[in-house]
Ligand code: SF4
């Protein structure tokens with residue numbers, strides 16, 4: 001199973017477009033699962049129709065406290081790296097939006113006053129698109145402050161017979177992106193040849209360097225002159241995998257929720273060739 | 279009774295800092311004798327998250343019952359309330375003036 005993440009620092013650069021193009025093209029030859037990791041704003045399901053095969057709530061740890069058992073020793077407060085707990089004489093305050101669900105408080109409490117309780121953070125859907133292509137996406141509950149636990153959950157339990165997994169990452173270079181690319185074999189970065197595109201690409205490349213995963217660049221809305229990106233890429237030794245030109249026709253279909261890989265001449269062949277190298 | 283002020287520096291002549299959780303210093307003074315004050319570095323300022331509740335813990339340990347600052351975030355507000363610390367927001371200017379004004383009010 002090959003796991004490929006599609007990421008970019010900037011939003012709106014074409015991550016979902018590229019993820020969808022790759023999923024549609026590669027599922028001609030392989031069994032592909034596309035996972036939309038942008039759980040705060042999923043969109044891949046708008047383009048791919050098919051029956052929902054599975055639908056499951058994702059539960060994350062959220063501590064409860066038994067104030068009668070609690071001795072106010074503050075061990076939970078000390079162990080909490082994220083300052084999500086405040087123990088006072090009267091009660092224990094838990095800040096769900098600061099909590100990273102690590103269970104540290106549960107483990108450390110000497111008197112068993114912390115309960116192993118959970119809350120639902122979102123719903124994961126499995127959609128079957130055609131024989132060789134399936135889509136997984138999630139909807140995060142309103143009010144959930146962090147996407148990482150849901151992203152971690154959505155990536156689990158992939159059917160054994162899937163040959164290529166594509167993770168469509170949320171925008172940015174923060175926790176959600178890192179969670180998405182975690183355990184990927186390859187990260188495809190998407191950027192447009194603009195100063196903003198370059199700036200956000202640089203940030204993402206820096207983060208990925210620390211994770212030490214193989215990366216390459218796809219230039220979306222490529223122009224005659226892409227030197228703003230190609231100069232940077234050649235300076236740091238970043239592979240340029242593909243150029244996808246701007247196409248009004250593609251954009252028109254896209255706005256109607258239809259992805260047509262054939263609009264780009266030669267794209268199918270390039271993508272099929274490319275996947276062998278990744 | 280102790281009063282705390284957020285501060286940009288470790289002396290009474292520094293300015294009241296805008297942020298509570300991430301200010302550089304707290305000045306803790308005794309309302310009966312404000313010359314008797316203690317500057318403490320805010321170790322919560324560099325916390326990855328939860329600087330507000332952490333800062334509330336710090337000034338609670340110093341026995342503060344009143345906090346002078348510009349603005350308190352929602353998490354810090356909850357923690358301060360639990361500790362029984364009264365937050366006075368919208369304060370700016372020199373720490374010394376702010377504390378004196380509050381005490382002599
Ligand atoms: S689960 Fe972890 S982050 Fe959440 S309150 Fe407990 S110790 Fe803190």
Ligand code: SF4
Pocket residue numbers: 065069070071072073074075076077087108109110111112113114
């Ligand atoms: S560790 Fe357990 S006993 Fe100690 S303060 Fe926390 S909940 Fe209470």
